[in-house]
Amino acid sequence: MIPLSWYLLVAAALFSIGLYGVFARRNAVAILMSVELILNAVNINLVAFWRYRTPEIPSGMVWAIFVLVVAAAEAAVGLALVISIYRNRDSVIAEELDLLKN
Amino acid sequence: MTSDITPSWVLALLPEIGLVVLLLVVLAYDRGLKPPDRRKVGVVTAWGAFIVLLLTVGQWFVLGEPDANASLLGSLFWGGMIRHDLVTLVFRIMFLMALMLTSLISLDVKPLQKGEYYALLITATIGFGMMAAATDLMMLYVALETASISSYVLAGFMTTNSRSAEAGMKYFVYGAFATGVMLYGMSLLYGITGQTNYFGITNFLAAAGPAPTEAQAVFLLSAVMIVVGFGFKISAVPFHFWTPDVYEGSPTPFTAFVSTASKAAGFAVLLRLFQSGVLGEPTQGSGWWAMLVAMAIVTMTLGNFAAIFQNNIKRMLAYSSIAQAGYALVGLVSLSQDGSGATMYYLLMYIFTNIAAFGGVVMVSNLTGSEKLEDFNGLSRRSPYLALVMLFAILSLGGIPPTAGFIGKFFLFKAAVDSGLWWLALFGILNAFVALYYYLSVVKYMYLYRSDQEDVAIPVSRGAQIGLALATAVVILLGVLPEPMFELTRQAAAFLFAG
Numbered sequence: 255m256i257p258l259s260w261y262l263l264v265a266a267a268l269f270s271i272g273l274y275g276v277f278a279r280r281n282a283v284a285i286l287m288s289v290e291l292i293l294n295a296v297n298i299n300l301v302a303f304w305r306y307r308t309p310e311i312p313s314g315m316v317w318a319i320f321v322l323v324v325a326a327a328e329a330a331v332g333l334a335l336v337i338s339i340y341r342n343r344d345s346v347i348a349e350e351l352d353l354l355k356n
Numbered sequence: 357m358t359s360d361i362t363p364s365w366v367l368a369l370l371p372e373i374g375l376v377v378l379l380l381v382v383l384a385y386d387r388g389l390k391p392p393d394r395r396k397v398g399v400v401t402a403w404g405a406f407i408v409l410l411l412t413v414g415q416w417f418v419l420g421e422p423d424a425n426a427s428l429l430g431s432l433f434w435g436g437m438i439r440h441d442l443v444t445l446v447f448r449i450m451f452l453m454a455l456m457l458t459s460l461i462s463l464d465v466k467p468l469q470k471g472e473y474y475a476l477l478i479t480a481t482i483g484f485g486m487m488a489a490a491t492d493l494m495m496l497y498v499a500l501e502t503a504s505i506s507s508y509v510l511a512g513f514m515t516t517n518s519r520s521a522e523a524g525m526k527y528f529v530y531g532a533f534a535t536g537v538m539l540y541g542m543s544l545l546y547g548i549t550g551q552t553n554y555f556g557i558t559n560f561l562a563a564a565g566p567a568p569t570e571a572q573a574v575f576l577l578s579a580v581m582i583v584v585g586f587g588f589k590i591s592a593v594p595f596h597f598w599t600p601d602v603y604e605g606s607p608t609p610f611t612a613f614v615s616t617a618s619k620a621a622g623f624a625v626l627l628r629l630f631q632s633g634v635l636g637e638p639t640q641g642s643g644w645w646a647m648l649v650a651m652a653i654v655t656m657t658l659g660n661f662a663a664i665f666q667n668n669i670k671r672m673l674a675y676s677s678i679a680q681a682g683y684a685l686v687g688l689v690s691l692s693q694d695g696s697g698a699t700m701y702y703l704l705m706y707i708f709t710n711i712a713a714f715g716g717v718v719m720v721s722n723l724t725g726s727e728k729l730e731d732f733n734g735l736s737r738r739s740p741y742l743a744l745v746m747l748f749a750i751l752s753l754g755g756i757p758p759t760a761g762f763i764g765k766f767f768l769f770k771a772a773v774d775s776g777l778w779w780l781a782l783f784g785i786l787n788a789f790v791a792l793y794y795y796l797s798v799v800k801y802m803y804l805y806r807s808d809q810e811d812v813a814i815p816v817s818r819g820a821q822i823g824l825a826l827a828t829a830v831v832i833l834l835g836v837l838p839e840p841m842f843e844l845t846r847q848a849a850a851f852l853f854a855g
Binding site: 264269273276278281282285289292293296299300303307308311314316317320321324328329330331333334335336338339340341342348351352353354355 | 435457480493496497498501505508511512515516517518519521522523525526528529532533536537539540542543544546550554596600606702
């Protein structure tokens, strides 16, 4: 059987890519996608831990499903906000959103 | 823990069930309203919140369940998902009061006279209530997102206003990121312990004994990641950078709501997680304790010093709310029953204080259309009562007797000194003096400066008058008669440690 650490490494890699994306990308949609990568890393973690640590209690699996559902709701709201800002400013580049500054 | 749903399970969720009913009522009522009657939906929300509040408190006094000596299992419901104890009661009172007062000060803001606005305020309140009650990481996550997703929409609610849209966008991006990091930390915690229930985790840690060094490193990492998520919620430095922008751009009544209720919900979770030992023994000197102490010091200082240089009152109050989070953290890191009780008392009084302050801003900016400090020139001559409300709110924020802010700070710093953290208390007191400078400058604008519009009174509708008067009355009441409420929060704090 594939050892647990392999799954955790994939998850950690995904998390790091997502983290990098949030800080490095300028487009709001790309930042949103990076956040989704972080959530996917979480899901891999949860399911792997469930399978290897406590296969008799399905809490990790159930949690992963919750994360999926909530992420879908979050993406819907996030994209709606992106559309709203695009209609107002004709831009979704994070640095150009600077009305609210000192 | 049986799987049969008993009446006590349903009673444990009574406030949330009441809010769901209110949500449906508000949405249905809004459909039948003609445009000139639109503001009535806010009145219905305020009354609904008041009724749910009476239900919540009444349920406690009538049923008295679970009593103060109930065992841990006796106060866990829904398979260990939520805990129905005094902590939950205190925080639910806070959130319902915040909902009621926010609805009242939103009444006359034209863009907010929509059913959706009040519906989202109610869903956010449900989320906050569940966050305070949650004793399971899974429940906590779902509750947090219920509250957060509603808040993102509310921040960007005025879709034709580009400042509001920008605030919504920023809140969403930072919020979703912080939640993602927090969730990764929680998944690590689940991986180490194989449990999702707070008390399951605590028991596992107690049984496992001292962990090997690698496990401790992962454990600390997960604690740091969870603190990122809730540090964001309470806007503690270094996770505060969203606060000024979002507070400034959002609709002002929502700013009042998010700066009080959302902060209180974040603290509720931190109190539960840390004091029950989910992230390691609650002892001074542990890794996460040092981290929180450092956060408290930096948060107070940075918030106060940045607030001095603001000329937009919403931005100034945003930095002030960062500083207030720092004070409230002092009670948390005291790691004592008194300290946690003081934090809860502080958050409770902060809800009334800050909603009164922001309520004044709503009334003034509703007429003038901007939020500059100069708009408050001569307010004492334009609208003496509104100026008086603002005066008490500002005095309470600054911590001057006879207001609740003074007593709140007193309890916090006393708890810190009792726990041997006199230097932290000293730091807080010095900070409070710095804060006086910018708080009193608002008073100066209101009472000393003149304006050429002194004969134009600020219109305040009756609903808003009731809201502002109630908030001010409670601020004074909690200031001169703090004992009953502090006793309640202190008793509540005992539940945090029993695990």
